[in-house]
Amino acid sequence: MTARLEVRAVTTAFGGIRAVNDVSFTLDAGERLSIIGPNGAGKSTLLDGIAGKTPFTAGCVLLDGAVLPPNRPARHALAGIGRTFQRVEVFTSMTVAEHLLLTLRAAHGSPRLWRDLRRLTRQTKGEAEQINETLEALGLERDAATVVGTLGLGNCRRVEVARALIARPKVLLLDEVSSGLSTAESAALVATISALAMERQMSVIAIEHDLDVVRAIADRVLVMVQGSVIANGTYDAVMADPSVVEAYLGSNA
Amino acid sequence: MGVFLSYALPGIPSGCAVALLAIGLVLTYRTTGVLHFAFAGQAYIAGLIYAVMVRDGHGTAVAAIMAIAIASPIIGVVLDFALFSRITRATATARVVVSLVVLFVVEQVPSFVISSDTVYAPPPLLGSSATAFTISGTAVSTQSVGTVIVALVSACIVAVVVRFSRLGLEMRAAVESTRLLELSGVRARPVTSAAWAFSSLLAGLAGVLVAPTLVTVDPTSYWVLFIGGLTAAVIGGFARFGWVLGGAIGLTVAIAVLDGYLPQGTFFETVIGPGVPFVLLAALISFHPGMKALLAPTDPLAGVDPPLMTAVLTSRTSRVERGIGGAGWAAVVLGFLGIVVFVDPATVFTIATGVALATVLLSVTLVTGLSGQLSLCQVSLAGLGAFACGQLDARYHLGFYLGALLGGAIAGAFATLVALAAQRLRGLSVMLLTVAFALLCDQVIFPWTFVGGGYSGVSMPAVTLPGIAVTQSSRQVLVLGLVLFTCCGGIVNRLKRGSVGLFLVALRESEAGAAAVGVSPARVQVVTFATAGVLAGVGGAFYGSLQGIVSPASFNIEIGLLWLVAVCAIGVQSVAGALVAGIAVAFAAQPVTGGITLSDWALWLQIGLALAAITYAWHPEGVVEQARGATTTVTAALGRSRRQELRSTEVRA
Secondary structure, three states, X not given: OOOOEEEEEEEEEEOXXXXXXXXXXXXXXXXXXXXXXXXOOOHHHHHHHHOOOOOOXXXXXEEXXXXXXXXXXXXXXXXXXXXXXXXXXXXXXXXXXXXXXXXXXXXXXXXXXXXXHOOOOOOOHHHHHHHHHHHHHHOOHHHOOEEHHHOOHHHHHXXXXXXXXXXXXXXXXXXXXXXXXXXXXXXXXXXXXXXXXXXXXXXXXXXXXXXXXXXHHOOEEEEEEOOEEEEEEOHHHHXXXXXXXXXXXXXXX | OHHHHHHHOOHHHHHHHHHHHHHHHHHHHXXXXXXXXXXXXXXXXXXXXXXXXXXXXXXXXXHHHHHHHHHHHHHHHHHHHHOHHHOOOOOHHHHHHHHHHHHHHHHHHHHHHOOOOOOEXXXXXXXXXXXXXXXXXXXXEHHHHHHHHHHHHHHHHHHHHHHHOHHHHHHHHHHHOXXXXXXXXXXXXXXXXXXXHHXXXXXXXXXXXXXXXXXXXXXXXXXXXHHHHHHHHHHOOOOOHHHHHHHHHHHHHHHHHHHHHOOOOOHHHHHHHHHHHHHHHHHHHHHOHHHOEEOOOOOHHHHHOOOOOOOOOOEOOHHHHHHHHHHXXXXXXXXXXXXXXXXXXXXXXXXXXXXXXXXXXXXXXXXXXXXOOOOOOHHHHHHHHHHHHHHHHHHHOOHHHHHHHHHHHHHHHHHHHHHHHOOOOEEHHHHHHHHHHHHHHHHHHOOOHHHHOHHHOEEOOOOOEOOEOOOOOOHHHHHHHHHHHHHHXXXXXXXXXXXXXXXHHHHHHOHHHHHHOOOOHHHHHHHHHHHHHHHHHHHHHHHHHHHOEEOHHHHOHHHHHHHHHHHHHHOOOOHHHHHHHHHHHHXXXXXXXXXXXXXXXXXXXXXXXXXXXXXXXXXXOHHHHHHHHHHHXXXXXXXXXXXXXXXXXXXXX
């Protein structure tokens, strides 16, 4: 059976530095993977490569068996890869609802000039329903008409998640999604994402530093150090791995 | 060989002066993140100070010291202190707009300070026209030798300072993040001031070295010098000083050789030859690896900053917005009705011209206001529309309406070509490509008789209305202009409120975020530029028709800069902003007869526009949107307090 996502021997080099070094793994439909590792391990570079933002120097990414074109983030998104960012990338003058509407419209792939001119792109009932449903799932329904530039960091992160989820991605990439959120907010967000992943058979890759979140969200954990994978397994197995302990706490631990 | 050298050698000293300006441009960009168009004006000021002081009896050394070592660095430091150090968090687009305003203001300053007489070329600072030596029969003057030596020494000093000195290291660090630099124990302000002073000194040096080679010391000559410097900076990818120096000299020599060899008076000499530098500039911008994404560096500490507030409103209440918008437009319609009924024909003509300009400016609303992309070629697209309309009428008697439509289509096609050439570019590189296209139009396409009609220009078809005799100052023409503007404004508004508007705003505010949801910047760029090109072309045709005859001078890039500054100042994000800006530009450029002299009105209006444009860095929404936002906020607040009042009344009841 074809894996939902296959990352095949990918490498990203910046000059002489290999930020990601020959990394391979697969992800099944509905499976949730967490990537952990110290700062500078190459986690975000790997995620950027999977999302098409940064080209891999070698290797490739396959979604449902098809190779994704490198360095084409919009094509990756339309193929079914949704993502959030370590440093939030929101549209500050848009409202929360407009973020979601944009994603639905972008699913068509190109701007609809003639439909705009004929005023056929007003929000449809179907679009409104999808937006409301997503906002409710993320607890953002009260902020639908709020301009995102006025929201705090935590809410901006939830907007990013909502924006990614409304497109019903096959794979959702989360980059430190819990940072800026309180413990209760993190727990609620993780519960929502986990439930949707199960319901929609959506695969999830989450970069996290908060190990409680990692334990809650991940079926499997992948540990990276200096661009390479040093461990890949269940949370308990990985945490018991001596090489992981050494990478985090040093050889004298 | 002798003939070749006789063409090539005179180009070398000019190339050295161009190189100095280019090095100053690169230095400022690398150390402050500002692509500083006003260097053209600063070089002009230095050249003018030198020329005027020498004319007034001062020695060349004293004049040079005053122009290069005192005035130029002071101007640089003042610009840094008063403007650029205060907009470090502004977008690259905003910083370029401010730089354009500075260029606009700096070029006007001499008219206040010195007499309006023409200032002729001063004697050279170094050497004289006496022959120093000859190469294959070509005499090389001591002045040329002096210029080359000064340029080479300056380039070496800059390269050494930037690359190896502590100050150079600090300057390079300052452009990344002044806050990180200060956390390292270095005071950032003196470092950026030093960078500005140093690069301004180079601009001043270039200005003084070039002044003796000109006929008169005027802003246009320095603008040409700046364009050469810009091309050289692109050759060096805005990074490598050696390439910049070599590129400047090579480019100037190549132009001189081409100019010498092309047969005089032929199509090649008048059209192809002058076009080579601009085609080269466009090609370099499109394909040079270093130009792919010429973006202003972002502060690594920006991640801990709160998001920038871009709107006065915290939430949108469409009823309030519609109410305010409706009331505003009702006031505009009533105002125009009053104008149509009561105002004299001359003023009607000026307002009609303003409405025509506003139609052109709607293209800026689409490209800059919605997508955040600065385009300096909208005036050229307007010119293409106007010339196409005029030439089609002259050849095929198509009349105004069909001519304007076809003119719009032709301008749209050219805009599409620009967008396609910019497919792999982002940020300031796209803006530079539009500069190259505008210059190509200015120097090559428009002067071509087939397009611009030569010195006599092109006669434009008059606007006609069935059964009504109209003149250019008829009220009916104004009404027709308003109908045209309303249609074009309607198109912009529909795009703004539809999918295209959402895509453009997304790309403007976060390209990474937009790509993450599937928005392709390249596709959106083509659609936006093409639509804006059509609007500019149609508006240009109407503007041309009002003028009666249009010439290349009607649509040159400097006029386009004034238009851009005006619309950025007043409101580049809204249709209302374009309308107000168009009318303001028309009044700033048109004679107003009566008790107040024309220069007073025009001058003060231009100063007002320049001052307002400087605020663009802090308020990209412009004056109109600020006022509208404030009104909406007040109305919404009043509405809230009224609702609270009603609720408390209900509770008490």
